[in-house]
Amino acid sequence: MILQYLVALVAVIAAVAADSNDKSKLVGTWTSKSNTVFTGPGFYDPVDELLIEPDLPGISYSFTEDGYYEEALYRVTSNPQNHSCASAVLIFQHGKYTVHANGSVTLNPFEVDGRQLLSQPCKKSHSEYSRYKQKTFFKSFEVSVNTYNGRNMLQIFQFDGSKMQPLYLAYKPPLMLPTITLNPTGKSSQTGSTRKRVRRSLENQYRTNAVREVPKSFELFWWFSIAAIGASSAYLFLH
Ligand SMILES: *[C@@H]1O[C@H](CO)[C@@H](O)[C@H](O)[C@H]1NC(C)=O
Numbered sequence: 001m002i003l004q005y006l007v008a009l010v011a012v013i014a015a016v017a018a019d020s021n022d023k024s025k026l027v028g029t030w031t032s033k034s035n036t037v038f039t040g041p042g043f044y045d046p047v048d049e050l051l052i053e054p055d056l057p058g059i060s061y062s063f064t065e066d067g068y069y070e071e072a073l074y075r076v077t078s079n080p081q082n083h084s085c086a087s088a089v090l091i092f093q094h095g096k097y098t099v100h101a102n103g104s105v106t107l108n109p110f111e112v113d114g115r116q117l118l119s120q121p122c123k124k125s126h127s128e129y130s131r132y133k134q135k136t137f138f139k140s141f142e143v144s145v146n147t148y149n150g151r152n153m154l155q156i157f158q159f160d161g162s163k164m165q166p167l168y169l170a171y172k173p174p175l176m177l178p179t180i181t182l183n184p185t186g187k188s189s190q191t192g193s194t195r196k197r198v199r200r201s202l203e204n205q206y207r208t209n210a211v212r213e214v215p216k217s218f219e220l221f222w223w224f225s226i227a228a229i230g231a232s233s234a235y236l237f238l239h
Pocket residue numbers: 100101102103104
C-alpha cells in the first residue's frame with residue numbers, strides 16, 4: 001500500500017521535473033543579480049528613439065503567455081590597459097519566441113525594431129546608435145525557486161550549453177513595451193500618425209501592466225517546504 005503511494009509520489013515528482021521547460025514558466029520579466037536592467041519603457045523609448053543607460057550593467061528578458069519576448073542588455077567591457085577606456089553597449093530587441101518540443105527556445109526579433117548604442121570612448125568621441133538584429137537560440141532553460149533567497153530563478157543554457165548568469169523574476173505580468181512592430185515602415189523617420197499611434201498604444205499598455213514580484217523571504221519558503229513535506233507524509237500515512 002505504502003509502496004504504491006511512494007511510486008505515485010515519485011511519478012508526480014518526475015512529472016513536475018519534466019514540466020520544467022513548460023512555456024508558461026517563462027512568463028514574466030526576469031533580471032540579472034544587479035537588479036538594475038529591466039525591459040520596458042525605462043530601458044528603451046521607441047517614440048523618441050532613446051536607449052536609457054541603467055546604473056549598473058545587467059540583462060533582462062521578458063516573455064508573454066502569447067509568444068512575445070523582449071530583451072534588454074547593458075554590458076560594460078573593461079580595458080585592462082587603461083581603466084578609463086572601458087566600452088559599453090546597450091541593446092534592445094523584441095519579437096516572437098518559440099519553445100520547441102526538445103526544450104530549446106528561439107527568439108525571432110522584429111528586425112526593424114532592434115537598437116544598439118555602442119560607446120568606445122577611447123576610439124570614438126561619440127556613441128554610435130544603430131539598428132540591431134540578432135536571432136537567438138537557447139539550448140534549454142530551467143525555472144526553479146532559489147533555495148538560498150526563495151526567489152524564482154530562470155537559468156538559461158545558451159546555444160552551446162553554457163550557463164547564462166541566473167535571472168530572477170522581477171515582474172509578473174511582465175513589464176514590456178507593446179508587443180507590436182514599433183517601427184513598421186522600416187525607417188527611423190516615422191510619420192506623425194505612426195508616432196501618435198505608438199504613443200497612444202504605450203500609454204494604454206502602461207495603465208494595466210506589470211506587477212512587481214516581492215521576493216519571498218527564505219524563512220517563509222523554508223517553512224513552506226517543511227509544511228509541504230509534513231502534509232505529503234501525513235497523506236501517505238492516512239491512506
Ligand atoms: C531542438 O529543436 C530545434 C527546433 O526543431 C532544433 O533547431 C534544435 O537543433 C534541436 N536541438 C537539439 C539539441 O536537438
